[in-house]
Amino acid sequence: MTQGMPEIRATAQLLARYREPDSARGVLELAITAIPLCVIWALIWAALDQGYWFAVLLEVPAAGLLVRLFMIQHDCGHGSFFRGRAANDWVGRAIGVVTLTPYDYWRHNHAGHHANSGNLDHRGLGDIDTLTVREFRDQPRWRRVLYRLYRHPIVMFGVGPAYLFILKHRLPIGLMRGGWTPWLSTMGTNAAIAILVAAMIQLVGYGPFLLVHLPIVVLAASIGVWLFYVQHQFEHAYWSHDENWNFHDAALHGSSHYQLPAVLRWFTANIGVHHIHHLCSRIPCYRLPEVLRDHPQLAGVGRITLLQSLRTVRLNLWDEERLQLVSFGEAALTSTASPTPLKA
Template sequence: MPNTALQRSNRQEAVGVVQPPSGGDDVLNARRWQRILSNYSTPSRLRSIAELAITALPLVMLWAAAWFTFSLGHAWASLLIAIPAAGFLVRLFMIQHDCGHGTFFAGRLANDWVGRVIGVLTLTPYDCWRRSHAIHHATTGNLDRRGIGDLDTLTVREYRALPWWGRLKYRLYRHPLIMFGVGPAYLFLLQQRLPVGLMRNGWQPWASTMATNLAIAVIVAVLTWFIGIKAFLLVHLPITLLAGTAGVWLFYVQHQFEHTMWDRDDSWDLRQAALHGSSHYELPALLRWFTANIGIHHVHHLSSRIPYYRLPRVLHDHPELRDVGRITLLQSFQCVRLVLWDEAQRRLVSFREI
């Protein structure tokens, strides 16, 4: 047993992950951090407007440049331009994300309407997404309350109890080509055209989704009228699909790392799950800018009222938070093989390991 514990400790140090201490002290620690982080929750109107401008305007310019190069017959150049354009679209989604948390502007009205407009561009109905994302935050790491706003994650016991076709279905769902290839296209182009998961929650999810669909249809119709259906699809689809894949990848890595945290309802604590069940995805500076600091996800989950442009300040002022759930870009690629929660070992494991 001592050797096993030592090997596990060495493995954790090697991947740069700090395990949470066990017991009630950790819960109190998370509560203490929540109080400290509340000091960073005030948004700046000028900063938010500037962030919106330096994200939306370059996206429009790059989209126009991609169409112009395509119209000249340089489809390869258009595809190259799609890469940075997708980066700005991801960043625009992160602004929508902050609006959903009520953190981008001080007033709810400004947050909601900016979020709704951006939702048309990101193909994500804002009010519907905001509700499901709030459920995700309220239930993160709770094994008994999975299913809305998160990725399907089975325990080892649940997987072993499935019939062969259930195991096959889960394996296909978790395959990288499905998760990061087919999955983003299905999510943003098809699934989000209906209020999936909230279809029985009254008229509001339907109103949000259908209003977004109508606005998308109008924009598509206008652009198709002016530039043609072929140009629109070959310019816009690569941007959308690249951004969608990046978004799904980010969401995956933020919670699907080896030493994340899941508990049954009777032993689950929201603050503890927020701090230790979300990663600190340490990205290079350029990627950190395009992803609007969303990699500082453990801090975000513990205090979702902090605007994304204040998250780096939290780590600057409190460097002890840097190593909590820390994953580098290179280490993150190893997370793809982790697909099942082992309740005995309290870590995510691969199919091969079981």
């Protein structure tokens, strides 16, 4: 389904009626996420005596629950999980200690992502670095090598997520001029993390803590980055320069509908309905299925299945002529067919 700007604006206004949070539902969603996570964590610790590889089997649902907890923090950042602003903020800050994500610092970056998603002239804040084909060709060789390395699946979904959540989130790099809030958020979260980790090590021991918690964090980080990648890095995504960019078109057509199996939709708190989320970010995650139920015509917009999403890994550059993301190989073929004109 393709909608023009007036229709998209009308759709956004129509979706406003789904914005009202249900605080009781929010408490329930938080409880059925946090409590099982604690229980499974304890079971993994207890299972260490039976053999580590048996315990590893439980790491996967634990990581899934940590991802779900992050999605709740994400909704709190949009002020959409509970009715009250204070409830959203303080629950978000508390969850940030567990997800290793400073709430106020992350919320600032994420707001920038929503405000500029798909805008080629405002890249770099809260999104995945994406070059155009022309920009990539104009880079010196060493920068092209670094970009290829950055976009390699092992870095993008392995090393990168671990670095992002374990190390990069410890300092508010990039927000040096943002006042004290990012620093207070980050350092306060770091202090709370240190206290929690020290308490857990005192309780279970240094080795068991690392054996249980580190794999959960690393796996959850990789899943989280994968979800964010698929939501915006698909073949016919929306990218445009400032003069032609508009918020509503970028929201609906620059974000995918990642149609996952029911169990994965639950673990990811419906974040796959990302085109609707970008169009109206104040809709709570637990109300997104209502939108698709009441407006089934929106289900086909930007739809990507689990199998189709695996093919997005090869997409690395935005082709401004074909208006789609392409692989390095496709960009090279385009370069051979129509070389970049020499600059005067």
